[in-house]
Amino acid sequence: MEQKQLENLSPDLFRPAAGKEDLEKIGRPSLSYWQDAWIRLKKNKGAIFGLIIVILITLLAIFAPVFSSHTYREQNLALSKLPPKIPVLEHVGFLGVDGKDKDGFDVYKAKNVKEYYWFGTDDLGRDQWVRVWQGTRISLLIAVAAALIDLFIGIIYGGVAGFYGGRTDNIMMRIIEILIGIPHLIIVILFILIFKPGVTSIILAMVITGWTGMARIVRGQILKMKEQEFVLASKTLGAANSRLIGKHLIPNVLGPIIVTTMFSVPGAIFTEAFLSFIGLGIAPPQASLGSLVNDGFRFIQTYPYQLIIPSIVISLLILSFNLLGDGLRDALDPKMRK
């Protein structure tokens, strides 16, 4: 009975078993490290928000002062302390950008001003829109320059210590340990007292102790990488040093380096603002975000917009860098790959 049923099966029902080639077929496209990281980053809403805001603020900082009819130092005492007034948004009551001061008095009408000052003007009649973006430009310049110099020194110092190891490493790390013991801000303050506040002296002051963090990270990474089996395997397979460095060491060390740099930028923005507060920041008429916030405090009761607007910009900027840094840390960690 069973025999008969089996005989009735038609050959069409059969097909050859999958060959060995198929078993080894790669199921999904092979992705490079960066493509992979980008895919992970895109999934992180916070990081993308941060990235967009950072790009937006950077573009505004670069172009807003260029395309404005005012400059950051041009004074017009007749038009001082105008509240912010932005077209279209002026009809949205709660935003308070309708050109009326805190008592609801329309200053623009009273002074017969036709022009719209988007962020208002300060006590010397300088256009706050231009000053805020000019200030952002200076803050970003200082922060990015300090971060890049830290990166440069850190990679070399940490690389040498990690690569040679042993006694060299020991001595170099002891030096760093002592440097780390010195409070960062104290050194920055002393340095600026001597070299007078300015963009260059602020950058240099921040770099003096700022590079140690990066150096430690690079050293730690290199030390870890040297002992990994995949490096040994690659060596055993006859890989040249250039291939070892280019294919294995750099991609693995680059992630933490980028993340550390990402986090050191907001730190530097904060330090610069901090210096403005203790009277060691950028000197007027030049402005930075910190000095604008500091100046804004004088008018907290009467013209609060002078405090609020730069405060929002600096907070948003630091927040965006932190969100982006968080996202990058997750995205660039190869162990997160699913």
Added chain:
Amino acid sequence: MLRYTLQRIIYMLITLFIIATLTFFLMKLLPGSPLKSQDKLTPEQITIINEKYGLNDPLPVQYVNYLGNLAQGDLGLSFQYDNRPVTEMIAGRIGPSAQLGLQALILGSIVGLILGIIAAIKHNTFFDYGATFLAVIGISIPSFVFAGFMQFVLGVKLQLLPVALWEGFSYTIMPTLALSGFVIANISRFMRTELLEVMASDYIMLAKAKGISQSGIIIKHAIRNALIPVITIIGPLAVNIMTGSLVIERIFAIPGLGEQFVKSISMNDYTVIMGTTIFYSALFIFIIFVVDILYGIVDPRIRLAGGRK
């Protein structure tokens, strides 16, 4: 442990010595002399003043004298405030700063720990996302912006709290909150990560297998172990509060050490700048040292290894 402690003390002394030396020579490098603003002085007067401050001696002698005085806790006399000893000036200002710093540290630690524990227990829920979001905000918004925001909303608009000055407990609320924001954010973030890690460990699974209740596991086993690494960030956070207070005291017009330091910078009162710098540095280093030793005492793994890796 003893060897570790001794090693740390030696490092501490080296660092302090370097800071003192650096401060001294940087101050000598400063352009101008403290007497420059008083141009009306006759040459004899200048000689007398220089003699009083020991400015006529050769630099190495000044340096040795300075180190000797420093070892005895003498930080010199103020240039601006009628020859008052710097030590006395610091002592007179430390009260409000210490109160503010401790309040901020205690408040920040308690709120941060609670937020972190809630976030870890309710992992991947609304509470977790809420606490994580708060932490990012707390780390990103600078204390002075937070202070300005509170002054504007609570002080100027709602008139709930005094905008500035230092005349009672209600005056301490806003500055304390402004300083503790960063502490709350950091501790909650750290506690969340640590607690999640501990909850995933084998001994927690063993406790579960033995039938201990969820709350029992969390209180008896998880939190206690997760707390140990949190101790390490208390040191850096205390340092952060102290530097933050430089700005916060100025914003709220609080007669503390930070406010005096900022004032001495704008007045070029070099001895006060120098003295306060060294005092701050010593305090920073001491706090980090205490926290490290504490960590060694609490965590047996470190005690046995004889030092942190």
